[in-house]
Amino acid sequence: MAGWSIHEGQAVVLDRRDVDTDQLIPARFMSASRAEGYGRFLLHDLREGDAEFPLRRHPEASVLIAGPNFGCGSSREAAVYALVDAGIRVVVAESFADIFAGNAVNNGLLTIATPEAAALRAAIGMGTAPACIDLASRRLSVAGSEQSFELTETAQAKLINGWDDIDLTRAHAGEIRNFRDRRKTDHAWTWPSR
Template sequence: MAGWTRHQGQAVALPRANVDTDQLIPARFMSASRAEGYGRFLLHDLREGDPDFPLDRHPQASILVAGENFGCGSSREAAVYALVDAGFRVVVAPSFADIFAGNAVNNGLLTVATDQARAILAVLGDGTLSGTADLAAGTLRIGDFDIALTLPEAVREKLINGWDDIDLTRAHSGEIRNFRDRRKSDHPWAFPST
């Protein structure tokens, strides 16, 4: 996956709380090949039969602002795939399910938990607002709302470099190798002889 440092896009409102991973991508669509993309399945059942669904009215949106407890439910990583494949780079909500937030960062999707999400939803209404997320500066601006991004350094590093947990671990392979060699030297009795 490609990393990113700065993203500019349009923010759209999904004024719902407790959007779970089965709503984000219903299980019946997960048999499709990931190579084909999951974006077309994003929020399928909520969109079906609703010609005024916000994502359909604003298909260019790449910043989603939602209600609390976004991404709850199962640990379905395909929910993140659907958002990313649909073009989203940032999701803003008052709170996120922990597993969803972890899956998001490992797939290049920034989650921003902020109480300002409720006020942004109110201002957004049925329209869009311009937004800019800047990982280097640690800021997110949506319309007139400024949000400080207090990201752990590992999260920032993963997003900027396009890394997941394995890539982040590999970035420390020299230190890991040195620790292993030092441990082996200091405690030879702990290692089987060959």
Template sequence: MSGWTTITGRAVALPQANIDTDQLIAARFMSAPRSEGYGRFLLHDAQQDQADHVLNRYKRADVLVTRRNFGSGSSREAAVYALVDFGIKAVFAPSFGDIFASNAVNNGLLPARLTEDEVETLIDQMGQKDAPATVDLNTGTAVIGGQQLSFDLDPAWQQKLVNGWDDIDLTAQHSDQITKFRTARFAAHPWALPAP
């Protein structure tokens, strides 16, 4: 996966709370190969039930603004794949499912927390329309529909998003120190080595 520092694109509002991973992508779609893309399955059932659903109006979005508890439920990583394959690079919400947030970062998707008031202001301002959006990982800032916002981002998460890393890549950057520690440890404690 490639990393990123800034997004300049369009934001859409999804004024709903408690969107879980089963809603983001239903289990029946996960038998499709990932190579074919999961974007077409994003919120599929909601789109079928609501003709005016935001994803029926906008077939492309870079930023999603939504309500609290986004990505709760099962640990299904395919929920993140569906968002990323649709084109979404950042989701702004007051809170996220913990496993979802970790999966998001490991797949290049920013889960950015805003206050409930900030989210409600954005949703009211955007209404049924999309809005221009710019997100900057280096400064932890965004401009959505002309509103200036800031978000906190764990330094490790920022490093992963900017470099396009997952947990293995994050650990691998310390390979020299790991090798030095291993060599020193076995030199000081040779009995810890398995017998040949």
């Protein structure tokens, strides 16, 4: 996965609370190969037959301003795949399910939890607004509003470098190797004799 530092795109509103992972990608579509992409299944049942659905009206959107408790439900990582495969890079909401937020950062999707999400939804309404997200400065600019957001150093490193947990561990390979070697020397009695 490719990392990113600054994302500029169009923000669109999904004015719904409690969007769960089964709404993000219904289970019946998860038998498709990930190589084919899950983007076409994103919010399938909500957008089906609704010509006014926000992502149908604005398919170019890459920033989603959603309601509270986004990504609740099961630990379905495919929900994040569907968002990323559909071109969404950032989701802003009042709150997120913890497992969803963890899966998101491991797949290059930033979740920004902010109490200002409701004001952003109101400012954007049915249209779109230019958005800019800067990971280094942890700043969000959208709909004429600029604010900082919280992001752990680990999440920031993962997003900027395009890493998941395995990549993050590999980044410490030298330190791990040095620890192993010191441990063998300092505690030789813990290692089996050959």
